[in-house]
Amino acid sequence: MMGEEKLAMNNPIEGRHGYDTPAPRRLLRRRLGHHWKEQWGIIRTAADWTVFLYILIPGGLLGGRYYYGFWNEPLPTWSTLLPYALLPALLALLMQGGILLLMHEGDLLFLRQRKEWMRTVMLGGILYSLSVTALKITAGFLILLPFLVRGYGLSGAGAGALLALSLCCGTCVKLLTHNVRVQKQGWRRWLWMLLAAWLPCGLYIRAAAVWSVHPALLLLAAAVYAAVAAAALRARLALRGTFLGDVREDFKQRMKIAGLLLRGVIDKPRPTRHKPWTFRKSRPLLRPGTPESRLAGASIKAFIRNPGHFKLYLQFTGVGAIAILIVPGMLKWAVCIVLVLLMASWLVSYWKVFSSEEFIALLPFGKDQKADAGSRAVPILILPFSVLCSAAASVPLYGWWGLAVFIPAGAVIGIMAARVFTALRLAR
Template sequence: MVQITPQMIFCRRFRTYIEQQRKALATVVDWIVMLYILIPGLLIGGGIYIDFWTDPLPVWSESIPLSLFAILIWFLFSGKLLLFLEDADVLFLRQQQTWMKKIMFRGVLVSSLMNIGKGCLLSVLVLPFMVRNFEFFLEDWIIFFIYIAVLSCVSGLAGRIVSVSNSGWKGKFRSLLPDVAAILLIIISTLNHAFLLSVAGIPLITLLAALLLWLVRRRIRMTGTFMRDVEEDNTTKMGLTGKLLSQATEKPTKSTSKTWLFTKSQRLYKGQPEKRLANAGIKAFLRKKETLLMYMQISFIGIPAIWLPPIYIKCIVFVLILFMIAYWLFIRWHIFSNSDYLKVLPYTEVQHQSAAVLAVRTLYSFPAFLLSAAFGLSVQTGIYGISLAIATTAFSIWIVPRMAIIATYRQKSKE
């Protein structure tokens, strides 16, 4: 008979946690479809990343201080801690304090290593700006990253201790204090980064490492926080699942007696039946919070994707994003036009298509203006950039919706 040990219990729980995260991703991600997104994204992103190492960096990056980069890297290294405690432990393991301490120690160690690994991977993205703007030696970068990594572990563990020691809103508020203290320490320590790296770096890392060991020891020896620890662990484990489900499913619509947009039923367009239909489609789109939020996100997130790359990648990304937005708007129109309410109204297919073009062109104008402005001003400066932005906006509003509707209604005819 195999004797169960704390190490076996921890390994089984860790494997279960990894499997849960994998299944959560599998429920909302089609990996075959993701290949069509990841491969072009990696090729384009890889080209942009290489250009950041070889070509001159954007002028705006030179004005970013080291403290802001350090805070960003600290944020990338930060993450939730898991002690791998479960509700059922109250029946047996809670009486075995030695086993509980071993499981909690392994949980703190593995969670910290996972956060450090995540931080190292994500920090590679900002490394060209830091290496080329701040001419440090290799040993200076090693000291800097070790300092940020240890500080993130200290702030994360201190925040966990404070949150489980205090209940309610006080616990949530006080758990932010270690993060605030870490940010202040980063700002102060990077005011003179030469002094930090040459004189104060290693002693400061040593002090933080000693503080981290003390926090680990205190965390393991804490008593009376079992139920709050289990609650924190469950919240952390279900965090990814909750985020994925919030994007994959829509929340139930709250019934209200009055809308907060177009409260007086203003008409955007007057006249023909297709214009009245377009009015209804635009209002239905903007009154729905989920679609409105997605609409604003794709309108603004595309700006850095167009502004930062070199010119040949910039043009490709600009065109692809414009067509993606127009196609998405037509998909939303397709859902609206197939609603039960519209099926009883005597609109012809031609009127539906005319209304679709008008509604999509209206909704498309805002992101087209933003992205065209980002494209024009990143290519040219002054009046030439503004003129290019205006011309690109007008051309895309006239052409892109008409081309996107072909793909949409071709897909509709297949269905």
């Protein structure tokens, strides 16, 4: 009983009213109403009615004026320079996203035995999500319609066929990607997502661009997408053993608006993994197997496994390489050296944070040992960056000779910068 009460408390609706709803459709309406109330409450935490009054109303009036001008005045010059395929590509972006099934954690005990109720709630959530997607696609299509008709000469029949194709493709993509999300995990999910999302969207963009003057072919393609969507819906309703995946995806969809509002305010929680992506076997990374080498290897593994650190490393590498390529002449080497020094400073700061962690403090390492381990880890971490920066400087300057120069030059610059900063900033 305690477990049932706890699960009921996790479901605000059923926690108050119980699972005594006389009909599944009434439960569906109750959960939809709670979802709307929940989303509106999340929005109200970031904006009150005065924000909507002073932003949405003037924005709507200004947008309406521009839209009227697109239909009755000359189109902007930039619109004539855009390729036609870009407009269907913009509609394809609106087809992405998940599906809300209106499943709650407590259904595992209280509702899962009633298959017809589960099917009704799940089907209602799917139809609701597809309806929202259809409204988004239709709104985007209406915004782009002046450019399609006046800029590219699309006929009325062609516009209607393109809208039908967009709606059918959006429904198909939504259902296929949802089926992948609730069944696959890890790299298999991303591989299947290529087939479920990117392939249908790519074919849609291609068909919309090639058959823009053939409405019948667009309608035929829409019929194909509708048939695939019907098969995907039938497969979704027939799935078994995906309850936990359904609840997980439902929670993501319910918290999507909250995630957008909190982006940049709090860090995104890292997913729990039983095995890391890299260095899956706990073997020493550096030899010989001295305590300093083991500590240095552990810091390198921790750096690469941390998404935030590794992403920032890659971003700084890309920006640094572009900066070196842009500057003229021998300034490339000056910028390269400055960037390597900045990277060395950041890596030493990372090492100091790593070595001061609580689990490192439990190990019997002295200051000298920590400094020696940092002096081994920082040069290894900086080498890829310094070598790539050296390549961006030497290849444009020396051509084929630069291919023979950039590796030793980058290694020397990186190691020297690492030694300077580790000697100055690591206490012994």
